Amino acid sequence: MRPTAAEEARTLVAEGRVAMLATLTADGGPWASLIVYATLPDGTPVLSVSELAEHGRNLQRDPRASLAIAATGGDGDPLATGRVTLAGAVEVAGDDEIGDAYHGFADFTRYVLRIERIRWVGGYARMDSPSVADYRAAEPDPVAPAAAGAVRHLNADHADALLDMARALGGHPEAAAARCERADRYGLDLAVTGPDGRAWARVDFAAPVSAPDGLRAATVELARRARAT
Amino acid sequence: MRPTAAEEARTLVAEGRVAMLATLTADGGPWASLIVYATLPDGTPVLSVSELAEHGRNLQRDPRASLAIAATGGDGDPLATGRVTLAGAVEVAGDDEIGDAYHGFADFTRYVLRIERIRWVGGYARMDSPSVADYRAAEPDPVAPAAAGAVRHLNADHADALLDMARALGGHPEAAAARCERADRYGLDLAVTGPDGRAWARVDFAAPVSAPDGLRAATVELARRARAT
Numbered sequence: 001m002r003p004t005a006a007e008e009a010r011t012l013v014a015e016g017r018v019a020m021l022a023t024l025t026a027d028g029g030p031w032a033s034l035i036v037y038a039t040l041p042d043g044t045p046v047l048s049v050s051e052l053a054e055h056g057r058n059l060q061r062d063p064r065a066s067l068a069i070a071a072t073g074g075d076g077d078p079l080a081t082g083r084v085t086l087a088g089a090v091e092v093a094g095d096d097e098i099g100d101a102y103h104g105f106a107d108f109t110r111y112v113l114r115i116e117r118i119r120w121v122g123g124y125a126r127m128d129s130p131s132v133a134d135y136r137a138a139e140p141d142p143v144a145p146a147a148a149g150a151v152r153h154l155n156a157d158h159a160d161a162l163l164d165m166a167r168a169l170g171g172h173p174e175a176a177a178a179r180c181e182r183a184d185r186y187g188l189d190l191a192v193t194g195p196d197g198r199a200w201a202r203v204d205f206a207a208p209v210s211a212p213d214g215l216r217a218a219t220v221e222l223a224r225r226a227r228a229t
Numbered sequence: 230m231r232p233t234a235a236e237e238a239r240t241l242v243a244e245g246r247v248a249m250l251a252t253l254t255a256d257g258g259p260w261a262s263l264i265v266y267a268t269l270p271d272g273t274p275v276l277s278v279s280e281l282a283e284h285g286r287n288l289q290r291d292p293r294a295s296l297a298i299a300a301t302g303g304d305g306d307p308l309a310t311g312r313v314t315l316a317g318a319v320e321v322a323g324d325d326e327i328g329d330a331y332h333g334f335a336d337f338t339r340y341v342l343r344i345e346r347i348r349w350v351g352g353y354a355r356m357d358s359p360s361v362a363d364y365r366a367a368e369p370d371p372v373a374p375a376a377a378g379a380v381r382h383l384n385a386d387h388a389d390a391l392l393d394m395a396r397a398l399g400g401h402p403e404a405a406a407a408r409c410e411r412a413d414r415y416g417l418d419l420a421v422t423g424p425d426g427r428a429w430a431r432v433d434f435a436a437p438v439s440a441p442d443g444l445r446a447a448t449v450e451l452a453r454r455a456r457a458t
Binding site: 018019020021022023024025028029030031032033034054064065066067068070081083085087119121 | 247248249250251252253254257258259260261262263283293294295296297299310312314316348350
């Protein structure tokens with residue numbers, strides 16, 4: 001069991017703070033720039049846009065916009081990193097909709113991006129285009145804020161438990177080593193080294209985790225189950 | 230003395246490996262996505278583009294493209310981070326031009342971006358639009374690969390020397406503390422805390438540094454000069 005594309009996209013947007021914005025110049029060409037954003041509870045991004053910046057003038061002229069958000073903290077192959085593109089059109093945000101999602105600066109306009117299309121890429125082989133309805137309905141992964149720390153801890157201090165998991169639960173009984181590459185609410189992705197080289201394994205938690213502090217207990221249960229198998 | 234906007238832009242492009250690409254969809258809308266790139270000696274980016282990806286199909290239809298590249302490693306305010314936008318049009322790269330700048334993947338096309346316009350933003354108050362000729366002629370800062378490590382080292386082990394610099398050479402004789410925020414070939418940017426609150430100070434090296442391993446000697450000379458003043 002894995003997060004759906006809609007959940008992956010919602011999680012990337014919820015976890016991010018900086019995005020790249022694509023807008024249209026006066027002659028209809030593309031313009032890429034950096035922007036900070038906040039996220040409303042339904043996954044709608046709120047952009048804080050300087051009217052003095054080129055992208056601010058672009059949006060006043062043509063509201064079409066696209067945001068690209070990449071997972072942070074990856075220090076490996078950037079093309080193996082999760083990222084998502086949202087495309088649609090911006091509208092000036094009303095206070096009733098965004099509340100205090102952004103305490104604006106002077107000379108900044110707050111826009112909401114009305115999403116029309118979504119493309120998620122999880123790495124080389126995982127990609128999908130979730131519907132906007134599915135995206136809005138999906139819950140961001142509650143363990144995402146704790147996942148990077150948990151992965152580091154597992155690799156630093158629990159290599160034996162990871163190897164047990166790969167052998168007993170991950171379908172690699174002859175594994176010689178296992179490294180955790182990613183944790184989400186449903187389980188762990190392991191990179192396994194064995195007699196046939198490197199492979200990926202997925203091990204699922206007994207039940208989906210619903211809060212960041214549930215990740216530890218779910219991982220301990222996985223390790224016990226692997227040892228007992 | 231500071232790096233020019235052209236030098237700052239060249240340095241950001243030379244140091245980066247991942248960029249956000251803005252292209253045009255079939256209906257002329259903007260599309261933001263992540264891409265990896267290499268840089269030719271004159272600062273021309275070489276993009277490795279999957280023809281299966283939406284941005285690959287976009288570029289086959291309309292070669293107009295824009296790249297946004299942000300400084301890496303900043304863990305503070307993202308709007309205080311240096312970033313640059315390059316805009317122009319792509320052409321399929323010839324082997325004679327790019328040599329081995331990219332060993333391509335299968336299904337990937339290598340494009341060069343012919344830059345027509347450049348926008349550099351160094352943070353809240355520093356920004357400029359260097360000409361393409363100046364950009365091409367500028368040298369990427371040779372100390373950039375070593376700068377982040379040098380800044381960490383100065384702050385961890387040489388707070389006294391930084392304070393001496395701020396007081397004697399940075400125009401803040403009443404400074405109580407100083408932190409290095411940035412190093413470039415021409416000198417250091419210091420964040421100074423004093424009786425009037427926080428301020429910025431710039432201290433210049435005796436001469437521009439021409440290689441990464443020259444940063445240490447230049448900084449030691451600065452510290453000696455500050456102590457002797």
